[in-house]
Structures are given as C-alpha cells and as structure tokens.
Amino acid sequence: MTRFRRAREAAGTGAAVVLASLGAVTGLSVWSTAGYAGSPARIEIQEGRVLLPVIAGRTTNAYFRIANTGGAPDRLRSVTSPAAAPRLTAHRMNTANGAHREPSGPVDIPAYGEVDMGPHGTAVTLAADASWRPGDRVTFTLDFERSGTVTVDAVVRPVTSGSAP
Structure with missing residues (x-):
C-alpha cells in the first residue's frame, strides 16, 4: 500500500511541475509574440x-x-x-x-x-x-x-x- 501511495504522490508532484512549466512557457510565448521580450531601448x-x-x-x-x-x-x-x-x-x-x-x-x-x-x-x-x-x-x-x-x-x-x- 505504501508503494501505491508514493507512486500517487510522485505522479501528483510530477503533474504539478508539468503544469507550472507549461504555464511559464505559454506566458513567455505570449510575451514574445507581443514583441516585449528582447526588445532593446530605441x-x-x-x-x-x-x-x-x-x-x-x-x-x-x-x-x-x-x-x-x-x-x-x-x-x-x-x-x-x-x-x-x-x-x-x-x-x-x-x-x-x-x-x-x-x-x-x-x-x-x-x-x-x-x-x-x-x-x-x-x-x-x-x-x-x-x-x-x-x-x-x-x-x-x-x-x-x-x-x-x-x-x-x-x-x-x-x-x-x-x-x-
């Protein structure tokens, strides 16, 4: 039973990391597409x-x-x-x-x-x-x-x- 509980916790942690990463990548993509990333002062x-x-x-x-x-x-x-x-x-x-x-x-x-x-x-x-x-x-x-x-x-x-x- 302990093994299943650890697997479930690991899967939950992994899912949280994947969702956070996807959110960060999506936010950075939107920021870049809008032209804000890497745009120097002009x-x-x-x-x-x-x-x-x-x-x-x-x-x-x-x-x-x-x-x-x-x-x-x-x-x-x-x-x-x-x-x-x-x-x-x-x-x-x-x-x-x-x-x-x-x-x-x-x-x-x-x-x-x-x-x-x-x-x-x-x-x-x-x-x-x-x-x-x-x-x-x-x-x-x-x-x-x-x-x-x-x-x-x-x-x-x-x-x-x-x-x-």
Missing part, C-alpha cells in the same frame, strides 16, 4: 528647441521631446554641446513661490514611453551665445545609458513666440 529625439533669452548672452534652456519606441527603459545621463556647457536641470519652487532651476540627475525614459522636457520640468540649461538668432541651430549630443549617444540639432526660438509648452 531612442528617437522628436523635437529640440533652444529658447532665445530676452537679454542676449544670458542663461537659457533647451528642451527635447525624447521617445523610446523599444521594450526596455533607458536613461539620459548627460548632454554636451560645442556651443556651451549644458547641464540637466529641474524646475523647483522655493517657499516664497519663486522658481529656480537646480542640477538634476539622470532622466528616466520609460519603455514605450516619452519624456517631453519643458519649463516646469526637466530641461537642459546652458549659457546662450549672444550671436544666436531665431532659426539658428545648436548641436547637442545626448548620452543614454543603453542607447549610447544621439546627436541632434535644436532650433533657436524666441521666448515670446509661444515656443515653450
């Missing part, structure tokens, strides 16, 4: 703009719309430009309701997501060149953790043209 810079300061040569901000069409998240680590020494910054408010920018860390770009930099969020702060005019292009290199570097031009736009979102 970064696209959809727009880049630099605001022309009202007083020439002052500090200004550049904004980028960054899309990730891949299945893995990525992270913008830094921004460089031959035109200036840009840095990633974030909009902050102080206790007297005064706004200021402070250096920020890396910017996360979610899988199948987008980050739209703007005046009330993340930006790239840099010293403006006094010779910039509306329509000029400024080259930036954005360094991503997974996607490497992406070089893009941002168009100089006056602050008053409604160019800020």
